[in-house]
Amino acid sequence: MNDQEISPSCLNHKEKLSHNGNLFIITAPSGAGKTTLCKAVLDRIPDMLYSVSYTTRKPRKGEQNEIDYYFITEDDFKNRIKNGKWAEWAKVYGNYYGTSSEFIDKGLASGSDILLDIDFQGTLQILDRYHDSITIFIMPPSLDILKLRLESRGTDSKHVISRRIEVANKEMENKDFYRHVVINDNLSVAVADLISIVEKYRTQVSHTSIQQKL
Ligand code: 5GP
Numbered sequence: 001m002n003d004q005e006i007s008p009s010c011l012n013h014k015e016k017l018s019h020n021g022n023l024f025i026i027t028a029p030s031g032a033g034k035t036t037l038c039k040a041v042l043d044r045i046p047d048m049l050y051s052v053s054y055t056t057r058k059p060r061k062g063e064q065n066e067i068d069y070y071f072i073t074e075d076d077f078k079n080r081i082k083n084g085k086w087a088e089w090a091k092v093y094g095n096y097y098g099t100s101s102e103f104i105d106k107g108l109a110s111g112s113d114i115l116l117d118i119d120f121q122g123t124l125q126i127l128d129r130y131h132d133s134i135t136i137f138i139m140p141p142s143l144d145i146l147k148l149r150l151e152s153r154g155t156d157s158k159h160v161i162s163r164r165i166e167v168a169n170k171e172m173e174n175k176d177f178y179r180h181v182v183i184n185d186n187l188s189v190a191v192a193d194l195i196s197i198v199e200k201y202r203t204q205v206s207h208t209s210i211q212q213k214l
Pocket of ligand 1: 027029030053057089090097099119120121122
């Protein structure tokens, strides 16, 4: 098990759960295998909701609207900022990304657990709003392997890859802020680690709900 438990003082995990569902935040430098890991969790835990983000970035080859992202225009995105529609939003690599507050609030209120795949800036905003969120950072084994993965994905230019590596390096400095860190060296080990973290909190919630009912 290569997961480390981290408890930064700024997070009050003992706070009473304010929602019925759990919010799981997953952050990783691109190329760390986050998409594969998220899919594995969703396959294994079918009642977990996935928050499909909105973005102004153009779809990559094979990406589908409403499944990978809601691909929207910059005007639309900015209007939603004005109208307070985002639980969090950020500009990443020159494009806007955001999470719908309506989706999160409805999901949690109905008792669902939700998985968010967002960056560090978004994580801070979500924690500000949903204090009990469970934060998980996915680490690639090394920057060299990350570079190889990005190159073999073949979706980004050399320039974009070197920019992503630069950003990844910076993002990895934030890992200690997260409650859990999973190193994606061996995929099946990383999937097992991630699922055991998620299951741990899901069990805790059912205990809390049972206690509240008694
Ligand atoms: P990509 O364009 O490679 O799919 O994602 C680029 C980065 O944007 C990733 O680090 C990803 O976690 C982040 N990201 C994706 N959706 C959101 C979102 O809704 N909010 C925030 N803050 N970041 C996001």
